[in-house]
Amino acid sequence: MSDFTLEISYLIASICYILGLKMMAGPKTARNGNLLAAFGMTLAIFTTIYLYQYENDEKEIIGLSNHIWIFSGIAVGAIIGWVAAVKVQMTAMPQMVSLFNGMGGACAALIALVEFPKALIHIQDPIWLEDHNAILYMSTILCGLVIGSTSFSGSMVAYLKLNGNLKKDIRLPFYNIINTLLIFGVVGLTICLAGNHIPTENFETWTYILLAGASLYGILFVLPIGGADMPVVISLLNSFTGMAAMFGGFMYDNMAMLTGGILVGSAGTILTVVMCKAMNRSLTNVIFGAFGTGGKAVSASSNGAAQKSYKETNASDLAVLLNYSQKVIIVPGYGLAVAQAQHVVHEMEELLSERDVEVKYAIHPVAGRMPGHMNVLLAESNVDYDKLVEMDDINAEFSTCDVVMVLGANDVVNPAAKEDPSSPIYGMPILNVEDAKTTIVNKRSMNVGYAGIDNDLFYRDKTNMLFGDAKKVLTEIVSELKNL
Amino acid sequence: MKEIIEFFSNGGNMEMVYVIILSIILGVQIIESVPAVLHTPLMSGANAIHGVVIIGAIIIMGKAEANNTPALVLGFIAVVLGTLNVVGGFVVTDRMLEMFKKKPTKNKE
Secondary structure, eight states, rough: OHHHHHHHHHHHHHHHHHHHHHTTTTTTTTHHHHHHHHHHHHHHHHHHHHHHHHOOSSSEEEOOOOHHHHHHHHHHHHHHHHHHHSSSSSGGGGHHHHHHHHHHHHHHHHHHHHHHHHHHHHTOOHHHHHSOOOOHHHHHHHHHHHHHHHHHHHHHHHHHHHHHHSSSSSOTTTTTHHHHHHHHHHHHHHHHOOOOSSSSHHHHHHHHHHHHHHHHHHHHHHOOOOOOGHHHHHHHHHHHHHHHHHHHHHHHEEEEHHHHHHHHHHHHHHHHHHHHTTTOOOHHHHHHSSSSSSSSHHHHHHHHHHHHHHOOOOOHHHHHHHTTSSSEEEEOHHHHHHHOOHHHHHHHHHHHTTTTTTEEEEETTTOOOOOOHHHHHHHHHTGGGGGHHHHHHHGGGGGSSSEEEEEEEOGOOHHHHHHHHTTTTOOOOOGGGSSSSEEEEEEEOOOOOOOOOOOGGGGGGEEEEEOOHHHHHHHHHHHHHHHO | OOOHHHHHHHHHHHHHHHHHHHHHHHHHHHHHTTTTGGGHHHHHHHHGGGGGGGHHHHHHHHHHOOOOOOHHHHHHHHHHHHHHIIIIIIHHHHHHHHHHHHHHHHHTO
16 A cells, blocks of 8 residues: 555656646746645655665565664755755856756765665576566666766866866866777776676676776866856756666666656756757767867967957946937846846846836846856846847847947857857857947956957957946946936 | 567566656657746756655665665765755755746836
């Protein structure tokens, strides 16, 4: 009976995940969707603790024990997770997601690690082998181990990079060859181990080698990736962890784990592809390609910056200009997020709207560090949802607008993406800010953007540079506007 | 080859294959209809859902005999990490989505 209840609760949990994800597709239902998925998860966790039954070595059917251990583990994880999630700033969201993703990957790898010694005993037991497939069972454990540990180490590197602890995109010499060899080695070793092609007495040693290899691959795979490609990597690692969870579900014949894992695995993969499309890059390009290779691109730009001239403006001139404009488009970027300027930009927008200036926000799909990052941030400061216009819809409007304010964005407005075939970002769709009558670019300095390449936009006739921290500069503009 | 036929002729396995294929299609369908605006919360929400691996960790803990220290310790760590993934993931997602919800009421003041 309790077995039946457990299966039903897993079914309900799976439906909750599916409906929850579906509801997250619309801004109105999104929050409830998330709560629904959380409800499904809670249900699955608690029914597992109380209703899961298994056959022990004495062939008795018993429930799970060690409840105190389980609950204290959950309590520790829940408190740390809750506090971390509540305290994190909106700008630090991407690395937080990456960190939590790594935790899931590590969890999957640990499960495989604990199950492995048991599996070794099982595959030598003829009775067990009668109704189990040794190769299949071994494969699920090893796949869980490999994918879980790769996801964990990769996510940790991604976390460190996004958090600023690891600033450079480290590229070992021949890293593509090394990585390719490593991935073949890991896959080959997995096949050998699963197919029982390695003598049983060496099994454990080889499994640890496999674990080390997979973890190393995760590190080497993320290390050279930089620039705007980071969100794609996180999304990819997210789907990896989903797959690791799926293999766990296979191993335990557990439907809740299986459906949850596959859903995330496939949803994460598609999300990765969608993000790649937004940047006009293929997934192979992201993983193997050279993007913002550091050295060369940066030195080229510093030379360029010294030679080319640009115009500078100040807050009071800009306030006057904005005040007498009819239409202003704001292009927010990561600089805005770092400066925590989302509230003051909204204040400025309201002031201008009161004076019959039409204000819109142009949202590039990969502005910030993640797709939708800018929307989340501006929503935090109560910017009207209708004023956030996506790239394809707003690009035609730039030619009819008086002033474009680029706030801490760089690569997404770089005309090189359209004009210079040798540029690493060539082909990426950009916001056509140069069509506007005047373009104001707010940056802290003339330094290059995240992709590490120079931006020709800054040196154009219609462009005025406004240096300074976005929040400070905008506050000045707001006070100037109030005086007008 | 023999193993593959054996694998598919086992009824339970075929059921699994069905579940997997249908879930993959479902996952793809759901994501394709999502506006770019919601990609970050969605990634975060999906991130929380794969925290379901915690069930595996719970099963390990529950099955471990009291004298099996490695399984208990590793299982305990796995439970902690899994919970971190689940709780952290859902709370972060909720915080992001909360902002979308708050806005219409305030703007109409």
